[in-house]
Amino acid sequence: MSDRQQVVTMAHGSGGRAMQQMIEQMFLRAFDNPWLNEREDGARLSLAGLSARGDRLAFTTDSYVIDPIFFPGGNIGKLAVCGTANDLAVSGATPAYLSCGFILEEGLALDDLQKIVSAMAQTAKDAGIAIVTGDTKVVQRGAADKIFINTAGIGVIPTAVNWAAGTIKVGDKVIVSGTLGDHGAAILNLRENLGMELGVESDCAVLAPMIAPLRSLAGVHALRDATRGGVNAILHEFSAASGFGISIDETTLPVKPAVRGICELLGLEPINFANEGKIVAVVSAQAEEKVLSLLRNSPLGADAVTIGEVTLNPQVCLRGALGVSRQLMLPHTEPLPRIC
Amino acid sequence: MSDRQQVVTMAHGSGGRAMQQMIEQMFLRAFDNPWLNEREDGARLSLAGLSARGDRLAFTTDSYVIDPIFFPGGNIGKLAVCGTANDLAVSGATPAYLSCGFILEEGLALDDLQKIVSAMAQTAKDAGIAIVTGDTKVVQRGAADKIFINTAGIGVIPTAVNWAAGTIKVGDKVIVSGTLGDHGAAILNLRENLGMELGVESDCAVLAPMIAPLRSLAGVHALRDATRGGVNAILHEFSAASGFGISIDETTLPVKPAVRGICELLGLEPINFANEGKIVAVVSAQAEEKVLSLLRNSPLGADAVTIGEVTLNPQVCLRGALGVSRQLMLPHTEPLPRIC
Structure with a gap:
């Protein structure tokens, strides 16, 4: 790329010289690893080092369309690594390899693209994940x-790991790994120009190190990361998959004061707000204390707490401070589009 | 989805009820398979049935942004299955599992989405590929x-399969599996309103059945599917990876008369035009006839032909009808943006 090319041009997506140059000078440098450096159209991964007999492969995908692309606590690149790594981790997997497909608008500043790519590379490196194949x-x-x-x-x-919503049982405890709605509140504050000087940051993080110790524990039934749709969406997924309900104690929900402030200002509930660094776990009553202790051992799970339990009545309910219980509906739509 | 909802709305991407309904009523129905039906955030794939000791995993990705989304010979959905399946097949792999990430514009007709999803499902089914995880x-x-x-x-x-551009040798033969530029010409004719009644259709197809027999053959060095950038882009990739050059005999290039007509009208070269159902293979001189014969056994490779050979001189050259040779440059940009 010459000094004059400060933005993405149509030529960068053409399969011609300009694209080759961008791949070499930006992507291969940032994501440097032996699989990518082979320059084949796909990566060739050895199975030998990956797996023991009986192990299964986890395979997942997400597209990231967040607006704005830079936000307190991260950017769209960091999010794209964290989000997919977390989907793997909550299935019980060790995240190993990522593919990466960019769709770029003509005119995007190359400096912005470089910042995004650098954040992806750093986040992947810190988490021991290799970005092995890609497309632009x-x-x-x-x-x-x-x-x-x-x-x-x-x-x-x-x-040995068989986490699945279908294994949830009545009496199981529902645990969240930390404060709710930080990502949603950070994006809302920024995008809607609420102008609140709150210091609210996205919780965007790779959760695999916090989750890994849970794999050797009996009684862990199901994990999900609570992104779009918030914890409420996950509770409804767990309920639908298990046929049981979930009763949540509203007074236990961990919410930062600043996030609560944004929610009250707008009449929204933090349980519906997106997170990018929080899990919801359903575990047996026997495993509850051990799971809480393992989560709290990680800085990512310092605020882990039990918020409710699985019930025979197949509804998701919220029990308030006065003991009154109301059914928690899944909203038809989330308050914030393009939150991830 | 109620009858009134004829288009994609923001609610379909919200993580709420509307999105759940679209996933159930459209995606799960079309892509029906046990992995997807588990409704977890990622698929869990058994390795046992997949592989023998020493086998490697191929992993690849592409984003599809083609304009227009419907075209003679296919649509963006069919293309999204064929393109990625072909990237796997040219690495020597049997395509097994696909992920699928949709980015939808608010207002897209649900009928159009249904057609696209149905084409993906049918193409995957015909090719024995399962779409096991997705995101919207x-x-x-x-x-x-x-x-x-x-x-x-x-x-x-x-x-046993070790196809890679690094194994290319001087004297190897360069084979294409059929006519060049059909996809590019079909899109160009449609998009630029050339109004030519040519019957030119995209060659969009899953090539795995044509490629599979080559895997038991010695002397096959490298395969690529010639999409964006055309055969020319692949020749330059092979040259860069091997350090050798390639000399192409212009008179052997298989081009349909209608495609040649479009090219001459616009002053473009079919060797730079995109294909979505053609491979370029580099094989030893000893293997040449057998490879041609195996390719021609498939209806997808009926027009397979040798177009040139690998040279010590590290340039990509085109030898014309009069025997004059000129260097074939990689264009800075492809003539057609959003061709795939």
Whole structure:
């Protein structure tokens, strides 16, 4: 790229020289690893080092369209690595390999792209994940909004781990790993120009180190990371998959005062707000204290707490401070589009 | 979805009820398979049935942003399955599993989405590929152009197969599996309103059945599917990876008369035009006839032909009808943006 090219041009997506240069000078440098450096159209991964007999492969994908692309606590690149790594980790897998597909709008500043790519590289490196294959498309100005990133991820689930919502039982405890709604509140504050000087940051983080110790524990039934739709969406997924209900004690929900302030100002509930660094776990009553202790051992789970339990009545209910219980509905739509 | 909802709305991407309904009524029905039906956030794939000791995993991704989304010979959905399956197949893998990430523009007709999803499902089914995990995002009107699809794919490469551009040798033969530029010409004719009644269709197809027999053959050194950037881009990739050059005999290039007509009208070269159903293979001189014969056994490779050979001189050259040779440069940009 010459000094004059300060923005993404259609040529960067053409399969020609300009694209080759961007791949070499930006992506290969940042994501440097032996699989990517082979320069084949796909990565070739050895299974030998990956797995023991009986292990299963976890495979997941997410596209990231967050607006704005830079926010307190991260950017769309960091999010694209964290989000997909977390989907692997909550299935019990060790996140190993990511693919990365960029859709770039003509005119995107190359400096912004470099910052995003650097954040992806650093986040992946810190988490021991390799970005092994990728693709770049450029569309005309106005045909996309700055940058969209898709990542797909592969990890290996050890034979002994069988976390699934179908294994949830009545009497199980529902645990969250920390404060609710930090990501949603940070984006809302920024995007809607609420102008609140709150210091609220996205909780965007790779959760695999916090989750890994749970894999050797009996009584862990199901894990999910509570992103779009918040903890409420996960509770409804657990309820639908198990056929049981969940009763949540509203007074136990961990919410930062600043996040609560934003919610009250707008009449929204933090349980519906997106997180990017929090899990919901359903565990047996016997395993509850051990799970809380293991989560709290990690800085990512310092505020882990039990928020409710699984009930025979197949509704998701919220029990308030006065003991009155009301059914918690899944909203038809989330308050915030393009939150991830 | 009620009868009144004829288009994609922001609610379809919200993580709420509307999104759950679209996933159930459209995606799960179309892509029906046991992995997807588990309704976990990622698929859990058994390694046992996949692989023998020493086999490697192929992992690849592409985003599809083609404009227009419907075209003679296919649509963006069919393309998204074929393109990624072909990237797996040219690495020597049997395509097995796909992920699928949709980015939808608010206002996209649900009928169009259904057609696209149905084409993906049918193409995957015909090719024995399962779409095992997915994601849907919706962005506001004007923040994307109708629909973008990312697919990532996993397949297993048998132990004995070691196709790689680094194994190319001087004297190797360069083979294409059929006519050049059909996809690019079909899109160009449609999009630029050339109004030519040519019957030119995209060659969009899953090539795995044509490629599979080559895996038991000695002397196959490298395969690529010639998409964006055309055969020319692949020749330059092979040259860069091997350190050798390639000399192409212009008179042997298979081009349909109608495609040649479009090219001459616009002053473009079919060797730079995109294909979505053609491979370029570099094989030993000893293997040449056998490879041609195996390719021609498949209806997808009926027009397979040798177009040139690998040279010590590290340039890509085109030898014309009069025997004059000129260097073939990689264009700075491809003539057609959003061709795939």
